Amino acid sequence: MSVELRAVLFDMDGTLVDTEGMWWEACVAVAAELGLELSEAEIDHVLGRAAEHVAAHLLRRAPSSPAPSSPVPDALSPPAPDARPVPADARPEPADARLTEVGVRLIEAFAERIAEGVTPLPGAIRLLDDLGAAGMPVALVSASPRQIVDMVLRTIGAERFALVVAAEDTVRAKPLPDPYLKAAAALGLDPAVCVAVEDSPTGLAAAHAAGCRVVAVSDAMPVPYDVLIVDSLERVDLPLLRRLAGGRTSVG
Known part of the structure; x- marks a missing residue:
């Protein structure tokens, strides 16, 4: 038409x-603060995404994320007969306060880089x-x-x-x-x-x-x-x- x-x-x-390079650098820096290494395989979760999405993605992967509401088998315990790995994007969303905290940190890290000039x-x-x-x-x-x-x-x-x-x-x-x-x-x-x-x-x-x-x-x-x-x-x-x-x- x-x-x-x-x-x-x-x-x-x-x-x-x-x-976009500045945003990626900011996300890599915040991921490192959470004990994570951000890989290029995660680009779709970073570039073009709102800070809240990236924060949730990082917190789903972070070892310090709040425990999910449903029990997850301990790594040292034998898995249930029908247990399957839980993909990172299928895990429960992190607590709102932590999500907000990481989202704010992402924006701060991005703003620091933007302030140097675009x-x-x-x-x-x-x-x-x-x-x-x-x-x-x-x-x-x-x-x-x-x-x-x-x-x-x-x-x-x-x-x-x-x-x-x-x-x-x-x-x-x-x-x-x-x-x-x-x-x-x-x-x-x-x-x-x-x-x-x-x-x-x-x-x-x-x-x-x-x-x-x-x-x-x-x-x-x-x-x-x-x-x-x-x-x-x-x-x-x-x-x-x-x-x-x-x-x-x-x-x-």
């Missing part, structure tokens, strides 16, 4: 600014300014908390965005569609007339589930649905976004 582009919705970390990714500022000059509404849809978003906006300019959706603004975070649905609703638009620009599988899933057309800024990411994949925002402009909204997914 061909539609007219009415707004562009941008992810922030890893899409507009080079901060770098806009190639093509980001030019694209934002071109959209602004054309009168195209632009929104920021981030999994980061407002504290972090506000710090980044000092670099990329809050005036470039008609609205901002941060982690606190929805009950459910990416990869669920709520942040993109909220942004489209706040603009008074159907998500189908919006193009979302994302860089992580988590964000792409959220934008796709919301019903947006999607640009994936990535040079190596398998995507299970129809999106436009580019290796840099330098290859994106308003005519391309309009073609995408109209149902065409080629760069040329």
